[in-house]
Amino acid sequence: MGEKFRSGNGKKIARERIDILFHYARLWAGEDRKRSRSCILLARRIAMKQRIRIPKRYRRQFCSNCTIFLVPGSNSRVRIQHGKVIVTCLDCGHTMRYPVVKQHAR
Amino acid sequence: MITPENVLRHELIGRNVLVVHATNPAQEGISGMIVDETKSMISILTSVGLKHVPKKHTIFRVTLPDRVQVELLGSTIIGRPEKRITMRIRK
Numbered sequence: 758m759g760e761k762f763r764s765g766n767g768k769k770i771a772r773e774r775i776d777i778l779f780h781y782a783r784l785w786a787g788e789d790r791k792r793s794r795s796c797i798l799l800a801r802r803i804a805m806k807q808r809i810r811i812p813k814r815y816r817r818q819f820c821s822n823c824t825i826f827l828v829p830g831s832n833s834r835v836r837i838q839h840g841k842v843i844v845t846c847l848d849c850g851h852t853m854r855y856p857v858v859k860q861h862a863r
Numbered sequence: 864m865i866t867p868e869n870v871l872r873h874e875l876i877g878r879n880v881l882v883v884h885a886t887n888p889a890q891e892g893i894s895g896m897i898v899d900e901t902k903s904m905i906s907i908l909t910s911v912g913l914k915h916v917p918k919k920h921t922i923f924r925v926t927l928p929d930r931v932q933v934e935l936l937g938s939t940i941i942g943r944p945e946k947r948i949t950m951r952i953r954k
Contacts, residue, residue: 766869767948773864774874774948781877785898792898796876799900802945 771807775800779815786826797824817844822851867933870925871940872948875900880907883934884922890914900944905937 778800785793797819804811819826820833825848827833834845842855865873881894893916895909905923907914921937942950 766872770869770872770948777874777877795899799876799944803948806945807948 768807768809771803771809772812774803775809775811775815778803779818782819782826786828787831790825793826794824797826817853817855820846820849820851821853822846823849825849865927867927867931870927870933870935872950875905875925875940875944879926880905881924882907882916882921883924885916886920890916890921902943903941 778796782793782796782800785796800815801811801824810816817827823846825832825846827844827846829835832847834847836843836845837857840857842857844853844855845851846853865878875897876899878897879895880897882890882892885891885893893907893909893914895907895914897905898908898913899906903918905916905918907916918937918941923935923937924932925935926932940947
């Protein structure tokens with residue numbers, strides 16, 4: 758236990774915690790947005806503290822400006838324009854642009 | 864996986880909890896789901912609303928996903944939730 762246990766398991770626990778937090782952020786997105794948002798804020802703080810990236814499957818699910826959970830059609834608009842996916846957060850008006858790229862063959 | 868060994872470093876949000884002992888007798892017996900956590904307080908969503916319980920000197924009974932129940936001394940989980948991962952556990 759002690760030192761070795763701490764350094765070895767921190768990132769693994771952090772990934773599991775991010776999974777749990779995004780699960781509840783999605784669950785509470787409809788009923789209590791403040792609570793849902795605080796889950797994402799905590800997930801981001803954990804990721805920063807442990808120096809891991811938010812997994813790709815979650816990265817587009819929240820607004821990078823106000824960290825609210827985005828539900829397309831409800832509080833976000835998704836459009837394709839000029840070869841980019843443009844996601845607009847309808848809460849704060851922030852737009853996020855993601856390039857449309859072909860998946861590279863491995 | 865949340866196990867009794869790593870529950871002190873793991874996520875508490877979403878777990879069902881029962882306040883076994885608290886310095887404030889009115890807070891004993893509060894049960895519900897943990898919805899938020901700060902450095903020294905836990906917010907519990909009960910059937911009668913949101914309750915805020917201090918961690919210090921409180922004993923919580925937490926139900927893990929595999930329905931194992933563990934009793935946590937609130938004083939051991941004092942600290943910001945993102946900082947608890949790297950926290951040293953004292954006996």
